[in-house]
Amino acid sequence: MRERGRTRRLLGLGARTGGALMRTRMGGQADWRALGEALFEGLSELKGPAMKLAQIMSQWDDLLPPDLAEELSRLQRQAEPMPWEGIRRTLVDEYGDLDAVFSEIEQRPFASASMGQVHRATTLGGETLVLKVQYPGLVDVLESDLAQVRRLMRLGRWLKVPQARLDALFEELAVSLRGELDYHAEAEALARYRRRYAHLDSLVIPEPLPELSGPRVLAMRYEPGTPLRELEAGDDDLRQKVAKTLVDWITEELFTHGELHADPHAGNFAVNDRGQLVLYDLGAVIPVPESRLRAMLQLLEATLAKDPLAMDEAVLKLGGRQGQGAPLSLYRESAEAVEPLFRPGEQAFGDVRVHRRLRELSPKVWAAMDRLQPPANTLLLSRTLNGHYWNLVRLGARLDMQARTRPLLEWAKG
Incomplete structure (x- = not known):
């Protein structure tokens, strides 16, 4: 029943999007703000592949209507968190008695994404860490959601995007999302990146904690920082230093190691109180x-x-x-x-x-x-x-x- 309900909601959002595109093709005016609000509310609750696609679209600031891009960009910073009870069940499945492992787990996440959310926690030994928790049931509905996303992407044909390109984009999205559910692979990527970029004093990558991680929970040492998107009006010298670090790191990624961290939205980056760039979330790393x-x-x-x-x-x-x-x-x-x-x-x-x-x-x-x-x-x-x-x-x-x-x-x- 739950899967059918998700499908109906995704189809409804697709129909609304298609209607807006049709009006513009026929010379009419679409209310992009209203469409963006509807997509934000629906996808923020549903999570999963459709929300990820919308986050990708929101990064195309130069292609989308401004009102639509602005609303979709909220999915990167304001997406509604999943209720604590669902997250708690996943944590209990992973750890058993939570009180035997943690003295505290913050119920409200400090980050919510399309496939999981992040909660701060304190171990019995007093160490602060973060737990990236996969949304309950996402594995079960992923393929069904992807089928609906493929339908949504067919709307791109109205914008003259060739079907072969839409199919390629879908396959790329599907591979990326299936990979994001593999927390073992992400832990390995974190460890690899920490070794590889240890010489970059201006870059910080959280340390994974394999002994506290599992298939649906990734534990990492807590690396606090101010989100990149909150630096826009900040100190200019700091912003220039961070920009240089970002470009140096991307250049080394591509031309020395032939890999790329492929989830560039601003919520995955922060700056700590020492002016270092903090890189979060290595769930999507691609070979180049x-x-x-x-x-x-x-x-x-x-x-x-x-x-x-x-x-x-x-x-x-x-x-x-x-x-x-x-x-x-x-x-x-x-x-x-x-x-x-x-x-x-x-x-x-x-x-x-x-x-x-x-x-x-x-x-x-x-x-x-x-x-x-x-x-x-x-x-x-x-x-x-x-x-x-x-x-x-x-x-x-x-x-x-x-x-x-x-x-x-x-x-x-x-």
Whole structure:
């Protein structure tokens, strides 16, 4: 019965979304704010794959209608927590008598996500740690939810997104979500990242505690910090230091280790009282083959050269744009929009002129989607990098991206 109820609610939200898209296609006006509020309320309660998809969509600040993007972004910071009793049952299943292990577990979580939520706890020995607890019953409803998400994603065809691309995005989402339920894999990723980046004094990664972890509970040492999204009006020197750490770390991830933390929303990052960047949640880590990095850098080089023919060649090499007729004017406009960030010297990611041009490009991108088909095997990588771009915008980062990318472009030619 519960599964059928979830299905009905997801179908209802899908119908409402489809109605809004249909009105815009017929030249009408959609109430994106009302739709966003309905999606926030419904998905915040249901959790799971549909909520994760909405969180991913909310990171596309430059593509969604502003009112819809604003409402969906609340899922990253204000999602309603699951009632304590359900979480407590999972903890009892894992530990048995909680009083024999913990002196206290805070009933209200300090973080709620799509697949689980995080509670602070104190051991009998007085150590503060956090428990990431998987939502009860999520394993049982995951595949059913994914089937409904696939239906929802078919709405993308109304925006001229090719079915093959929608299928690729769905498969990417499904693999990612199934992986997020594997807390053993996340514990291993935490341990691996701690060893790998121990030399980065400006980065902190929580230590997993295998002796207190299980299939549905991941225990970690508590690493407090101020969420990244709350730094927007903070000290400028601190924000610049954090931005540099973020970019240094991502660059090493990609070009030294061929991996990428693929969940870039701002709630997964914080800054502690020593000014260090704290990285939470390693449930989504993806491999990035060297060949893909070289191809994406070829596209970047062509973009910075404002060469639309070379841009089209790079997109084709990546596996995109299978249709006829390269959108050369769109390539040219895209290059002109991006190029200011790569001029010599420090450039401001908070430059509203860049955001305005990117937002003005959005309807043109959608209109050309039948020709400009995003490469299927770079969807998650592109989405992650786009999410980090907006993290740098929130920080008001000023970075010399030309100096940072020059050696990478030379490496790509080797």
